[in-house]
Amino acid sequence: MRCAAHALVLLVGTLTLGAADRPNIVLILADDLGYGDVGFNGSTQIPTPNLDRLAASGIRCAEGYVSSPVCSPSRAGLLTGRNQVEFGYDNNLADAQPGFDPSFAGLPVGERTIADRLREVGYVTGLVGKWHLGDQPQFHPLKRGFDEFWGFLAGGHRYFAAKSGEPEPDIECNYGPAGALTYITDDITDQCIGFIRRHREQPFFLYASYNAPHNPLQARAEDLARFSHIKDKARRTYCAMVARLDFQVGRLLDAVNAAGLAEKTLIVFLSDNGGPADQNASLNAPLNGQKGMLMEGGMRVPFLLSWPGKLSAGQVYSHMVSSLDLTPTFLALADAPAPDSARLSGVNLWPLLTAPQNETPSRSLLWRFTVSAAIRDGDWKLVRLPDRLPMLFNLREDISEQHDLALENMERTKDMLQRLGDWDVRLPHPVSLEGAEWKRLQLNLYDAKYPLTQPTGGEAPKMISEKKTTAGH
Ligand code: CA
Numbered sequence: 020m021r022c023a024a025h026a027l028v029l030l031v032g033t034l035t036l037g038a039a040d041r042p043n044i045v046l047i048l049a050d051d052l053g054y055g056d057v058g059f060n061g062s063t064q065i066p067t068p069n070l071d072r073l074a075a076s077g078i079r080c081a082e083g084y085v086s087s088p089v090c091s092p093s094r095a096g097l098l099t100g101r102n103q104v105e106f107g108y109d110n111n112l113a114d115a116q117p118g119f120d121p122s123f124a125g126l127p128v129g130e131r132t133i134a135d136r137l138r139e140v141g142y143v144t145g146l147v148g149k150w151h152l153g154d155q156p157q158f159h160p161l162k163r164g165f166d167e168f169w170g171f172l173a174g175g176h177r178y179f180a181a182k183s184g185e186p187e188p189d190i191e192c193n194y195g196p197a198g199a200l201t202y203i204t205d206d207i208t209d210q211c212i213g214f215i216r217r218h219r220e221q222p223f224f225l226y227a228s229y230n231a232p233h234n235p236l237q238a239r240a241e242d243l244a245r246f247s248h249i250k251d252k253a254r255r256t257y258c259a260m261v262a263r264l265d266f267q268v269g270r271l272l273d274a275v276n277a278a279g280l281a282e283k284t285l286i287v288f289l290s291d292n293g294g295p296a297d298q299n300a301s302l303n304a305p306l307n308g309q310k311g312m313l314m315e316g317g318m319r320v321p322f323l324l325s326w327p328g329k330l331s332a333g334q335v336y337s338h339m340v341s342s343l344d345l346t347p348t349f350l351a352l353a354d355a356p357a358p359d360s361a362r363l364s365g366v367n368l369w370p371l372l373t374a375p376q377n378e379t380p381s382r383s384l385l386w387r388f389t390v391s392a393a394i395r396d397g398d399w400k401l402v403r404l405p406d407r408l409p410m411l412f413n414l415r416e417d418i419s420e421q422h423d424l425a426l427e428n429m430e431r432t433k434d435m436l437q438r439l440g441d442w443d444v445r446l447p448h449p450v451s452l453e454g455a456e457w458k459r460l461q462l463n464l465y466d467a468k469y470p471l472t473q474p475t476g477g478e479a480p481k482m483i484s485e486k487k488t489t490a491g492h
Contacts, residue, residue: 125153
């Protein structure tokens with residue numbers, strides 16, 4: 020995959036834009052948002068007019084993947100453009116395990132982020148919101164390519180200001196007072212808008228890293244009131260949080276327009292992993308599974324790109340793309356293609372998105388997450404788990420992964436299993452581990468049943484599990 024990716028980048032190198040055309044880049048990341056919980060992916064329960072507006076202004080990637088089904092490794096892949104398991108970042112961050120050096124619990128300092136690379140070619144870079152790539156000084160975002168940081172280092176955060184007796188929010192800011200929280204989804208947007216206004220005259224990279232709708236489930240009263248017809252409290256709260264996120268993304272889009280930057284700005288929206296039905300009552304329908312799994316519901320996410328005047332409006336791109344493709348795409352647009360030595364995992368999407376008649380490259384995507392591994396090759400996907408035969412699905416015909424075709428396609432199963440294994444054994448050991456108890460919990464997720472349809476009435480269907488499950492943090 021790596022060789023093919025590099026060949027493609029070299030091939031299209033001449034198609035990159037000149038320095039004068041370099042866009043601002045706004046990367047909006049949601050956290051634990053279900054594939055089926057946005058209007059543009061068919062939600063019947065949560066209106067998302069602003070995200071739908073963004074989709075209508077650009078390209079919706081129907082098969083957009085992240086490189087891990089949980090937060091921290093997904094962000095490591097997203098920000099480096101390298102499949103994070105190729106540098107040992109398999110696991111979510113957790114307490115150090117015996118024999119593991121806690122100073123490695125973060126994005127390895129030898130890796131360069133997209134912020135590092137864009138800053139090097141003249142972009143001003145800002146992170147607002149969640150980091151989750153290490154809380155020790157060597158991993159701090161201000162040392163990983165970001166000029167400005169307002170946000171928090173951990174994997175989650177409360178939404179409201181602390182009440183009397185509760186610990187104060189640990190929001191950091193390097194360009195002014197962090198201020199008191201109002202509702203963090205609102206506050207993140209305020210900071211993003213300030214960044215855009217401060218830097219409207221220079222090319223900028225803004226990483227708008229919302230923690231919504233990750234738990235804790237905390238919503239504003241007026242948003243909850245909009246969903247009072249939903250009896251289930253968790254689902255009602257989740258819907259309110261997603262609606263608030265949508266409203267705030269709308270404010271962010273309006274700020275780009277108001278600054279006169281709409282035609283100078285590429286906006287990308289995606290979630291860091293699939294929705295964890297067991298934690299925040301999210302819905303990934305029609306996809307099977309959830310966060311923490313290598314079924315589609317764990318890693319196929321809402322995924323949009325918009326740049327008015329440069330990308331066609333209202334298009335759907337139906338071939339698979341990866342969050343790993345964003346770094347090579349951004350670098351091509353910044354007129355700074357990465358050298359081979361960067362060993363990026365993805366491809367520059369620009370020639371594919373701007374000229375759909377171009378032949379889509381033959382490619383495979385690979386995943387490894389603790390006990391699980393998977394490979395997608397064309398329409399086919401194979402999932403490997405430790406306690407059962409490998410599973411093979413044809414995603415073109417079976418988006419919900421209901422029909423395991425492994426035994427009926429033994430040659431394909433053998434071939435894909437071998438390629439997955441060949442890759443797997445070349446990977447380095449993980450640089451940190453989670454507790455061993457997570458392995459059983461993650462495996463149990465594969466024995467639960469997940470709703471595959473949108474609700475037609477007020478209530479959303481729930482996942483059904485007879486075993487204890489959890490998707491991780
Ligand atoms: Ca997440």
